[in-house]
Amino acid sequence: MTSLLTADNLLLRAGHRTLCSGLSLKVEQGQCWGLLGKNGAGKTSLLHTLAGLRKPAEGTVLLGETPLAALRPAQIAEKIGLLLQESVDALPSTVLETALLGRHPHTKGRLFDDAEDLAIAYEALSKLGIESLAPRTVDSLSGGERQRLALAMLLAQRPRLLLLDEPSNHLDLGFQTPLINLLLSQANGSQRKTAPPSDNVSSGAAVIMATHDINLAARVCDNIVLMIGDGETLVGNALDVLTEDNLGKAYDCPIARVKHEGRTLFYPL
Amino acid sequence: MSQLQPFRLLLFALLAAFTSVLVSLLSGSVELSFDDLIAYAVGDIPALQRQVLEEIRFPRTLAAFVTGAALALAGVLMQVLLRNPLADPYILGLSGGAAVGALASIMLGLGGWWLSGTAFVGALVSVGVVFGIASRSGRWSTTHLLLTGVVVSAGWGALINLMLSTSASASVQGMLFWLMGDLSQSRVGLLQVGILITGAALALRAARSLNVLVRGDLVAASLGVHVNGLRLSLFFGASLLTVIAVTTAGSVGFVGLVVPHMLRLTGARDHRLLIPFSLIAGGTFLVVADTLARTLLAPQQLPVGVITALIGVPSFIVILRNAASK
Numbered sequence: 001m002t003s004l005l006t007a008d009n010l011l012l013r014a015g016h017r018t019l020c021s022g023l024s025l026k027v028e029q030g031q032c033w034g035l036l037g038k039n040g041a042g043k044t045s046l047l048h049t050l051a052g053l054r055k056p057a058e059g060t061v062l063l064g065e066t067p068l069a070a071l072r073p074a075q076i077a078e079k080i081g082l083l084l085q086e087s088v089d090a091l092p093s094t095v096l097e098t099a100l101l102g103r104h105p106h107t108k109g110r111l112f113d114d115a116e117d118l119a120i121a122y123e124a125l126s127k128l129g130i131e132s133l134a135p136r137t138v139d140s141l142s143g144g145e146r147q148r149l150a151l152a153m154l155l156a157q158r159p160r161l162l163l164l165d166e167p168s169n170h171l172d173l174g175f176q177t178p179l180i181n182l183l184l185s186q187a188n189g190s191q192r193k194t195a196p197p198s199d200n201v202s203s204g205a206a207v208i209m210a211t212h213d214i215n216l217a218a219r220v221c222d223n224i225v226l227m228i229g230d231g232e233t234l235v236g237n238a239l240d241v242l243t244e245d246n247l248g249k250a251y252d253c254p255i256a257r258v259k260h261e262g263r264t265l266f267y268p269l
Numbered sequence: 270m271s272q273l274q275p276f277r278l279l280l281f282a283l284l285a286a287f288t289s290v291l292v293s294l295l296s297g298s299v300e301l302s303f304d305d306l307i308a309y310a311v312g313d314i315p316a317l318q319r320q321v322l323e324e325i326r327f328p329r330t331l332a333a334f335v336t337g338a339a340l341a342l343a344g345v346l347m348q349v350l351l352r353n354p355l356a357d358p359y360i361l362g363l364s365g366g367a368a369v370g371a372l373a374s375i376m377l378g379l380g381g382w383w384l385s386g387t388a389f390v391g392a393l394v395s396v397g398v399v400f401g402i403a404s405r406s407g408r409w410s411t412t413h414l415l416l417t418g419v420v421v422s423a424g425w426g427a428l429i430n431l432m433l434s435t436s437a438s439a440s441v442q443g444m445l446f447w448l449m450g451d452l453s454q455s456r457v458g459l460l461q462v463g464i465l466i467t468g469a470a471l472a473l474r475a476a477r478s479l480n481v482l483v484r485g486d487l488v489a490a491s492l493g494v495h496v497n498g499l500r501l502s503l504f505f506g507a508s509l510l511t512v513i514a515v516t517t518a519g520s521v522g523f524v525g526l527v528v529p530h531m532l533r534l535t536g537a538r539d540h541r542l543l544i545p546f547s548l549i550a551g552g553t554f555l556v557v558a559d560t561l562a563r564t565l566l567a568p569q570q571l572p573v574g575v576i577t578a579l580i581g582v583p584s585f586i587v588i589l590r591n592a593a594s595k
Contacts, residue, residue, distance in 0.1 A: 073493045098484070102492070107477060111476065
């Protein structure tokens with residue numbers, strides 16, 4: 001079976017800085033990956049590169065077996081969804097209209113939304129618990145509600161691979177783990193459009209999330225990319241990568257790792 | 270907006286447009302009645318009335334509608350391109366360039382085709398300068414583009430003031446009329462109508478992508494929109510529409526800024542609705558304003574740009590208040 005997404009020998013630069021070099025990873029269905037690193041380490045740039053919005057200085061990203069560079073933006077958007085850190089609402093639309101935007105890659109030039117688009121958008125809103133906000137305009141929402149809306153838009157897009165930039169921003173603590181499970185449960189939406197996605201975690205989607213929350217990453221991610229700076233990255237199984245030594249180096253600050261009631265927790269010293 | 274409502278509203282808008290055109294055709298120094306229009310339709314009309322209709326009322330009403338529709342659509346496109354509610358068709362300095370061209374013609378005592386020709390060249394120079402600066406820097410960020418436009422506008426503004434202050438007082442009134450927007454000499458032909466219809470069709474086809482682009486370049490790109498291509502098309506499309514408007518009627522203010530906003534405030538935020546409604550409302554608005562401009566103080570004609578602001582400002586405030594209290 002081919003991997004959902006393969007990054008091969010990536011080199012990313014920002015100005016004269018090297019964000020990562022020689023980075024390779026293979027993302028399989030059902031996996032959750034975490035991108036960790038200091039502010040400015042290049043988490044967002046890496047996510048954008050994996051989404052095809054930015055070209056790597058060297059290396060390739062393959063979606064299935066096709067290089068991203070060989071695909072049109074619309075083809076990428078059918079498979080890859082991206083949650084951005086900030087939203088623009090200079091000319092605000094309603095919550096429902098915004099969720100419907102997620103259907104854009106699947107409309108194939110159709111001008112108006114059909115009943116299926118509406119059903120998918122409402123379903124996404126209700127999964128994020130904001131269906132009652134549907135007629136409100138976006139500029140009247142709180143930060144957390146906006147984040148939920150952005151996630152609903154992503155669900156409505158039904159991508160196979162979800163790239164999330166700080167998904168837990170503004171979200172209640174108790175909602176964070178259920179959210180990641182919900183996102184992972186996104187089955188191959190674009191292929192089985194009319195069937196509702198199943199709710200168990202082992203289905204076809206994969207998640208890559210950039211986060212500053214080590215504990216969240218340790219809790220929900222199987223694999224970690226830790227960006228240490230100067231282009232160095234550590235890739236591997238979560239608990240192998242998240243050692244006190246590695247984290248101390250990546251965050252320039254001693255970080256303790258403890259076991260408590262079967263969980264691994266991290267805190268700065 | 271519910272699913273059914275837009276169609277009823279569209280019907281209402283078309284009815285309003287039709288009424289405004291009818292009133293415009295019947296108003297003026299030569300009295301015409303509804304019966305005359307019917308007589309014209311069946312080909313049985315006295316020569317004078319026929320001449321008034323064919324040579325004055327029809328062309329002028331058409332020019333007003335096309336100019337208003339083009340400005341409103343250009344306003345919508347500019348607001349998406351710059352993602353800024355304050356954007357209007359003139360914000361990137363196009364009208365300034367056109368004005369310098371037109372004023373130069375007036376200074377030299379040239380009229381007719383020279384006036385629209387030089388305005389056209391001036392507008393093109395302005396579009397070229399803004400595009401050159403914005404693309405040379407390699408950054409099509411909205412702020413950068415906006416700033417470029419504002420600076421270029423200021424440059425044209427200085428030239429306009431220089432020309433106004435050094436011209437013979439006899440030609441200054443003509444210049445002021447041009448600057449405020451005036452439809453008394455305006456005619457449009459197949460070219461303008463063709464550009465408007467093509468522009469409207471292309472904009473409507475891209476309406477869904479525009480909805481996405483308004484949410485930001487990155488959001489749009491991640492949803493599969495070809496962002497750079499779309500923004501370039503918006504820049505040139507809005508510019509071309511504005512060029513037809515300013516070469517027809519001078520820089521009529523207010524239509525391009527206020528019509529899209531009035532529609533947004535009444536619920537047409539979706540560009541699939543906003544584009545057709547803007548065309549109809551923009552055209553109707555300018556036809557009504559022009560009818561008032563030539564009848565209020567008849568036989569004296571007022572510049573239509575004055576009327577657009579005089580009726581636009583209070584109606585905009587009313588709609589703004591209603592939307593805020595919802």
